[in-house]
Amino acid sequence: MAQLWGGRFTKETDKLVYNFNASISFDQKFYKQDIMGSKAHVKMLAKQGILTEEERDQILEGLDGILRDVENGSLEITPEYEDIHSFVEANLIDRIGDPGKKLHTGRSRNDQVALDMKLYVRDEIDEIDGELKTLLQELLSLMEKNVHTYMPGFTHLQKAQPVTLAHHIGAYFEMFRRDRERMADIRKRMNLCPLGAGALAGTTYPLDREYTAQLLGFDGPTRNSMDSVSDRDYVIELLSALSTVMMHLSRFSEEIILWNSNEYGFVEIDDAYSTGSSIMPQKKNPDIAELLRGKTGRVYGALMSILTTMKGIPLAYNKDMQEDKELTFDAIDTVKGCLRLFAGMISTMEFRREVMEASAKNGFTNATDAADYLVNHGVPFRDAHGIVGRLVLLCIDRGISLDELPLEEYQKLSPAFQEDIYEAVSMKTCVEKRETYGAPGPEAMEKVIRENRKYLEG
């Protein structure tokens, strides 16, 4: 057990206590960030005359050596160190001796871990943003191909009005676009450097916090040293945003599961994203979509967990905050994996356009348009609504759609109906006349697609 704080203690830590307290098993994930932060700290100490240039160079070389050896596998991160900070410092001292003992000048593990976590989260935000962008590209190319793919739009899971597949997918485009915007907001707000806050009250060394912040790509130093070591708001914001990403993936997955069912038959999930049943030979199950839906729970769980952990913590640092890591790492890895799998699943999925169109026709999604036809011929809307309601009933009785009903049946209920009613209630008209901005009509849709393309290229 290599501990940094033996001096005040007369007894060895109990093994169980040691294990309970240690974080190396998970915080080793940010060895790179820890070394990066130490390098910036040391450069700043030398610039301020707190270390000599020679000491700085020895420490930098030692840190680079540790990074290299961890990455090439010749230096293993083992549980004999309490945490990643101890691991790096102990190895540095092993390598370069006394100058290594000066690394921690003007620094505490409290501001160090606050920094490491921020650097890690910041890198991951960029990666998640990349995954979201890839998904948006996939969605946009599906939209481009399906401007004329008619399908029923639903409310209450009842067929409502016809839309297009491009329009339906476009709704998800908006959701994932907002997710990216949330990532950018969080990144901006969190991008202040906590290093130099010390344990909680800053230090008496003449640190240049602006300089450290700049070296590490931050917009500046944090403004309050107590807040710096105890702020995990950005973790909460990230987990909240990730929960929203998962909620979106889950809704879309749920739709795909429905669409992939025998009853809908709108899509067929590729074999690569389906599994069979051990007993029922006919089955091809949408397991991947179901798992995507299911994994939402653990990301929500991470959010609730960190909110609960933080709620009773007095200022400043308390060990409770070590609990921020595992769940954040898990949520990040889960979301990245899910985004990748989801993009793969929809890019290989077959859309059965004829089934979608037939379903739109058979569900009287054009009934509103039949009523609008009457309104355009001088019938008040409320009367038109009643007339078309009766026509729908008649069609249900005969098992046909509105465009299959003979003209004389239409005319029995209203003489206003003429031959052109068939054109008025055709899927093509119903969809293609809806040209308000944001609607499924092809011109409106193409405009939004152009804007989305520009957004993705920008």
Ligand code: ARG
């Ligand atoms: N492993 C600790 C954490 O993750 C690092 C900070 C330790 N600081 C301390 N005073 N014990 O929060």
